[in-house]
Amino acid sequence: MSEPALELAGLHRRFRTAAGELHVLRGAELRLMPGECVALVGPSGAGKSTLLHCAGLLERPDEGAVRIAGRDCGTMSEADRTRQRLASLGFVYQFHHLLPEFSALENAMMPQLIAGRPRAEAAKRAADLLARVGLSARADHRPARLSGGEQQRVAIVRAVANSPRVLLADEPTGNLDPRTADAVFGELMALVRNTGLAALVATHNPEIAARMDRTLVLKDGVLSQT
Numbered sequence: 001m002s003e004p005a006l007e008l009a010g011l012h013r014r015f016r017t018a019a020g021e022l023h024v025l026r027g028a029e030l031r032l033m034p035g036e037c038v039a040l041v042g043p044s045g046a047g048k049s050t051l052l053h054c055a056g057l058l059e060r061p062d063e064g065a066v067r068i069a070g071r072d073c074g075t076m077s078e079a080d081r082t083r084q085r086l087a088s089l090g091f092v093y094q095f096h097h098l099l100p101e102f103s104a105l106e107n108a109m110m111p112q113l114i115a116g117r118p119r120a121e122a123a124k125r126a127a128d129l130l131a132r133v134g135l136s137a138r139a140d141h142r143p144a145r146l147s148g149g150e151q152q153r154v155a156i157v158r159a160v161a162n163s164p165r166v167l168l169a170d171e172p173t174g175n176l177d178p179r180t181a182d183a184v185f186g187e188l189m190a191l192v193r194n195t196g197l198a199a200l201v202a203t204h205n206p207e208i209a210a211r212m213d214r215t216l217v218l219k220d221g222v223l224s225q226t
Helices: 048-055 078-088 104-114 119-132 150-159 180-197 206-210
Strands: 006-017 020-031 037-041 063-068 089-092 167-170 198-202 214-221 222-225
Touching: 006 048, 020 048, 020 198, 037 048, 037 206, 048 198, 078 089, 078 214, 089 150, 104 119, 104 150, 119 150, 119 180, 150 180, 167 180, 180 198, 180 206, 206 214
Parallel strands: 020 222, 037 198, 037 214, 089 167, 167 198
Antiparallel strands: 006 020, 006 063, 214 222
16 A cells, blocks of 8 residues: 555644634544545634645644655754645645736746746646646636636646645635536546545535545544544
8 A cells, every 4th residue: 555645643733812722623633645535624714724734834733743755744944844845735725826927828837947847848747737627728818818717727737737746725616606616626636536646625515525535524623534
């Protein structure tokens, strides 16, 4: 059996508030395998985004370990964590966050250029990925000329452009109408299946959650499987 692409072990996260300490994560455990797509569900305010931020090395847990491909990220410096994010993690959010002054192709190239890939190679990979999600004809369009579904497809392509081990998605279809959401999620699933990427997807949509390999529920700080 291959090792987990992402492992969370005994994760705790607390915040101080005017009303006292808020214990958002209480010993969260997760093993996410390559090629697996897992839904993360729970009520608003349950801490899904906090869990994704800890898993994505955007914030540090108060206790516990985050391991990517077996490597413990807890003792890394901030510079090393940044390098690990760039090399191993992809992020998709509810809003696409595309750079408005750049085309779809240029937006998809950006993470590769930051990682040091030659421009010609970055352009070829970006074009190939855009073709996979049916956007070859829109590659030279800026975000304002793309539909909501097309914008989110570009955001997904950008997230996987550096061939990460793990994709973390926070309500990736939350701003889309049901029909478009279904199509965009289908493209995301296809990329996961075709590349061996591991994906953890926070969603409020039960129909989308049901299409994934399994579902984890975060409630009262506790992460459990349905």
